[in-house]
Amino acid sequence: MVDGEQHATYPLAPANGYSRSHEPESDSDDSRELRQKKRMKYLLYFVAFVIFQTGVIVVFTLTIMKVRTPKFRVQSATFDNFNVGTPTNPAFDLSMNARVSIKNANFGTFKYQNTTMNFFYRGNPVGQAAIPKSSVGWRSNKKINVAVKLSSANLPTPNSQLGTDLSTRLLPLTSQAELKGKVALTFIFKKKKATQMNCSMEVAVASQQLANIVCE
Numbered sequence: 001m002v003d004g005e006q007h008a009t010y011p012l013a014p015a016n017g018y019s020r021s022h023e024p025e026s027d028s029d030d031s032r033e034l035r036q037k038k039r040m041k042y043l044l045y046f047v048a049f050v051i052f053q054t055g056v057i058v059v060f061t062l063t064i065m066k067v068r069t070p071k072f073r074v075q076s077a078t079f080d081n082f083n084v085g086t087p088t089n090p091a092f093d094l095s096m097n098a099r100v101s102i103k104n105a106n107f108g109t110f111k112y113q114n115t116t117m118n119f120f121y122r123g124n125p126v127g128q129a130a131i132p133k134s135s136v137g138w139r140s141n142k143k144i145n146v147a148v149k150l151s152s153a154n155l156p157t158p159n160s161q162l163g164t165d166l167s168t169r170l171l172p173l174t175s176q177a178e179l180k181g182k183v184a185l186t187f188i189f190k191k192k193k194a195t196q197m198n199c200s201m202e203v204a205v206a207s208q209q210l211a212n213i214v215c216e
Helices: 020-064 160-168
Strands: 071-084 092-104 109-112 115-121 124-131 134-136 140-151 170-184 190-204 209-215
Touching (some): 071 170, 071 190, 092 109, 092 124, 092 134, 092 170, 092 190, 115 140, 134 140, 160 170
Antiparallel strands (some): 071 092, 109 134, 109 170, 170 190, 190 209
């Protein structure tokens, strides 16, 4: 009879037409691809970090760790005593207060030793001054006052050139000095540095001022 018959049931096939037995393999492929993408992303991060660190080291080496030679120059001067002769009786006796600057452009302190600053009139020594040891802070400009007595007493006589210069009311001078020291970029890294002063200038007799200062 129809009511007594039993009908066999069968599982429905997946709607996409593929068997369920393929799903674990698909999940495994997706997981493998995801891990590979993560590894690539980490690798790119690492490469970018290495490039960044290399750039930082290069900039640090070329700017911060580069040791520059300090600049040592005469800036100006005033006179306490100003005695100048005539073209027919040429002589001079000056007490000058020179304003000297030491510019340190390094990222570390420049500690310098004692030195002597020499003044010349047309190659002949006419005065000198002592500069005591001290230091200049990093990226700073230190200014010091140097008292010096300038005299023509030891110049060769007769000196017709001095008479000619006094007739023009301009007395040419040069200053020379060497400043030796060390630049301390860190507590460990220190480098010796020496800077030279080589300046030319003129004493304006009429105004009793130091003019036309040129330093190399």
